[in-house]
Structures are given as C-alpha cells and as structure tokens.
Amino acid sequence: xxxxxVVTWADTTLKITPETKCGFCAGARxxxxxxxxxxxxxxxxxxxxxxxxxxxxxxQAYKDKDGWFLLVxxxxxxxxxxxxxxxxxxxxQLCRDYSNDYCEYDSPAEEGFDLFFDGYDSLLAxxxxxxxxxxxxxxxx
Ligand code: SF4
Ligand code: SF4
Numbered sequence: 055x056x057x058x059x060v061v062t063w064a065d066t067t068l069k070i071t072p073e074t075k076c077g078f079c080a081g082a083r084x085x086x087x088x089x090x091x092x093x094x095x096x097x098x099x100x101x102x103x104x105x106x107x108x109x110x111x112x113x114q115a116y117k118d119k120d121g122w123f124l125l126v127x128x129x130x131x132x133x134x135x136x137x138x139x140x141x142x143x144x145x146x147q148l149c150r151d152y153s154n155d156y157c158e159y160d161s162p163a164e165e166g167f168d169l170f171f172d173g174y175d176s177l178l179a180x181x182x183x184x185x186x187x188x189x190x191x192x193x194x195x
Pocket of ligand 2 (some may be wrong): 071084085086130131133134138139140144146149
C-alpha cells in the first residue's frame with residue numbers, strides 16, 4: 055500500500071521492514087478486493103439472497119469475529135503496475151488506517167474466518183447442510 059521504494063525478491067540485500075514490506079508483496083494483496091458488512095443471514099430467504107449474490111463472478115462471503123461480510127475480488131483502479139498506490143497522498147481513509155504490521159503478506163485473511171464461501175457452490179453446500187429440505191424450498195410457492 056505504501057508508495058515507498060518498491061523492492062524485488064532479486065534484491066536480497068534488502069531486509070523486510072515496515073517501510074519496504076509492501077514492495078515485497080507481489081501485486082499488493084490488500085488492494086485487490088473490497089469488503090462490505092452485511093446482516094447475518096438466518097432464514098432460508100436470507101441465504102437464498104446471499105446465494106444470488108455469490109452466483110456473480112468474484113463475489114465471495116465470510117464470517118469472522120466482526121460478523122458477516124461480502125468479499126468482492128476486484129483490483130483497485132488506482133494501483134500502479136509496480137504495486138504502488140497511484141493516489142498515495144490522497145488515498146481514502148480506510149487505506150490510511152490499514153497497517154502492514156501484520157497483514158495478508160504474513161498470513162492469508164481466510165485463516166481468521168469462521169466461515170468462508172468462495173462462491174455459489176460452497177454456499178449451496180452449506181445451505182443444504184444447515185436447512186432440511188433446502189432443495190424443496192420453492193415447492194409451496
Ligand atoms: S498486504 Fe500488507 S504487505 Fe501487502 S501491500 Fe498490503 S499492507 Fe503491504
Ligand atoms: S487507493 Fe491506493 S492504497 Fe487504497 S486500495 Fe487503491 S491502490 Fe491500494
């Protein structure tokens with residue numbers, strides 16, 4: 055996320071420090087998605103709605119200690135090809151607040167998830183386990 059000097063793996067003389075760390079992070083992992091908090095789904099209707107959302111390309115969902123979130127895999131249009139931020143001085147507050155102390159470079163975000171659905175199929179499998187007769191939910195219409 056930083057606009058500090060970009061370093062490459064080829065330069066083995068550089069140590070990973072808070073200032074150089076982002077330069078080691080191929081493709082700036084934290085600049086390649088957005089998240090959006092959502093109400094915790096509870097009913098069949100809620101999960102059916104979430105299924106519709108995850109039927110769309112690059113839309114995923116997870117639950118962690120802070121609740122449920124949509125995860126949309128999409129690269130920030132301000133990310134420069136070399137991994138630097140193209141609007142570093144005026145980048146949004148969320149980007150300013152994001153610390154690289156311990157971030158996705160150190161461990162994948164999924165490790166902190168209680169539940170993770172990488173798309174329609176994994177959520178459908180969860181719905182079938184969670185609700186009896188999930189596949190018959192439209193029968194009374
Ligand atoms: S994931 Fe971490 S190391 Fe990679 S660009 Fe973001 S803050 Fe920097
Ligand atoms: S504005 Fe800059 S720091 Fe924020 S996500 Fe985009 S490229 Fe990354």
